[in-house]
Amino acid sequence: MQLDKISRNILSILQKEARITNQELADRVGLSPSSCLNRVRKLEEAGLIGPYLSTINLPKICRSVEVIVTVSLKDQSTEAFRTFQAAAQSHPEVVECYTVSGSFDFFLRIVAPDMMRYNEINDQLLDVLPGMVNLSSHVVLTTVKPFRxxxxxxLMDEHC
Incomplete structure (x- = not known):
């Protein structure tokens, strides 16, 4: 799907203000409300936006520990990668999982209620491929710049 300047503006606004009204969005991008809603629906249908999520302030809700984990697999086979990916996806506390290049194979972000639960997840991930998984854990002390x-x-110029 080709994105013109108006569609890019819609995307930029929606990713920061997902609850904006269609009327306000239309006003800000210079479209009629019906044209704006039509564009948003086309962006959704093309898979360019959605699902819609809310950012919550977890420390105000409960205590938790956030851990960034780098993972290296000794077995570099496709089957080993798929096995580890399935294990990571099976834990709801693994809130992000990336396969990456470089000195490790995966980057995980795990949010657990406490270190005891984190250690259980850590042990379960190690047991997925016994003796073949190396985990390096980094406890998050402060989030300096959260994803927004x-x-x-x-990222986009007029040629995209």
């Missing part, structure tokens, strides 16, 4: 959306204007 992609810098679309910096």
């Amino acid at each position: 959306g992609y810098p679309l204007n910096a």
